[in-house]
Amino acid sequence: MDDEIRRVLREHGKLPCQVETLDEDADLFEAGLTSHASVNVMLALEEAFDVEFPEPMLRKSTFESIGAIRHALTTLTAAGVPS
Amino acid sequence: MSTTVIDETCRVGVDLVVVEDVAASVERFGERYLARVYTDHERACCTGDPTTVASGLAARFAAKEAALKVLRPVGPRPGWRSIEVVRHPNGACDLALTGRAARLAAEAGIRQLAVSLTHEAGMAAAVVMVTCGRGLLHPTDGSTKQGE
Numbered sequence: 001m002d003d004e005i006r007r008v009l010r011e012h013g014k015l016p017c018q019v020e021t022l023d024e025d026a027d028l029f030e031a032g033l034t035s036h037a038s039v040n041v042m043l044a045l046e047e048a049f050d051v052e053f054p055e056p057m058l059r060k061s062t063f064e065s066i067g068a069i070r071h072a073l074t075t076l077t078a079a080g081v082p083s
Numbered sequence: 084m085s086t087t088v089i090d091e092t093c094r095v096g097v098d099l100v101v102v103e104d105v106a107a108s109v110e111r112f113g114e115r116y117l118a119r120v121y122t123d124h125e126r127a128c129c130t131g132d133p134t135t136v137a138s139g140l141a142a143r144f145a146a147k148e149a150a151l152k153v154l155r156p157v158g159p160r161p162g163w164r165s166i167e168v169v170r171h172p173n174g175a176c177d178l179a180l181t182g183r184a185a186r187l188a189a190e191a192g193i194r195q196l197a198v199s200l201t202h203e204a205g206m207a208a209a210v211v212m213v214t215c216g217r218g219l220l221h222p223t224d225g226s227t228k229q230g231e
Contacts, residue, residue: 014104035148036104039120039163043112055183059159 004048005069009033012040024067029060038063045069051076091216094191096152098145099208105144106137120144120163128170141207142200143168149198149211150178154187161187168198176200178211192216 002024009028010019016032033041041063046052051073053062062072108116117126121140129139147166154161161184169179178198180188188196192215200209 034104035098036100036108036144039116040108040112043108043115043119046115055162056159058162059156 001070001073002066005045005066005073008041008044008048009066012044013037014040022066024070025065027064028066029064033063045073049073049077091214094153094155094213094215096149096211097208098148098152099206100141100145100148102134102138102141102202102205102207105141105207106133109133109137109140120147122164122167124170125168128168138202138207142202142209145207146176146178146198146200146209146211149209150180150184153193153196153211153213154184154191156183156187159183168200188213 006019006022009015009022013019013028013033014037015022015028022028022031029038042053042058053072053076057072057076061068063069117140121129121143125140125143129136129143144163146168147163150166151160161180161182165180165182165184167179167181169177171177176198178196180196191213193213194216195214197212198209201207
């Protein structure tokens with residue numbers, strides 16, 4: 001799952017750093033993830049994992065790190081939230 | 084009985100968006116991106132060639148983010164569509180808040196809200212300004228009341 005998350009971040013996050021070098025707890029917004037890029041990341045994650053982020057999960061903390069994204073996706077896929 | 088507004092404050096939010104980024108999102112995600120972020124009214128206001136459309140959408144996205152900076156959500160943030168840029172026939176714009184955005188505004192005691200949009204040279208920006216008053220002082224008993 002982490003490899004796919006990093007792929008999405010690499011392709012849609014517009015981060016000014018190498019995604020591969022980011023620790024899973026590194027703050028993505030501090031690393032340069034903009035609000036608008038986070039929308040693209042969200043939409044790309046939905047495509048990649050066939051889920052849809054419900055409004056209660058649309059908080060900054062959901063996308064603040066690779067670990068946080070993994071946790072959110074794990075929660076969504078375990079709950080069987082389809083896109 | 085006279086009342087006095089107490090603890091009135093002002094909040095300002097600003098945001099800047101690269102128009103090309105919005106154009107790329109429209110190109111890449113299409114309807115999913117548009118329907119998730121913008122209201123029907125906002126989309127209807129952004130017509131013309133792709134660059135013009137993207138410029139208008141980028142300014143509206145900036146307005147939504149600027150509004151979030153004055154709403155200061157803790158926890159879940161309001162959906163993007165719950166913060167709408169309403170364009171009047173004369174070109175002036177206001178913000179209309181619904182759902183969680185409206186609730187946050189009420190909790191903050193936001194009384195007045197103004198927005199200004201601009202785009203130039205591939206960038207779009209918006210400024211949102213609000214005045215907040217936490218309550219009214221009633222001199223007879225010293226109590227305060229919210230939202231009057």
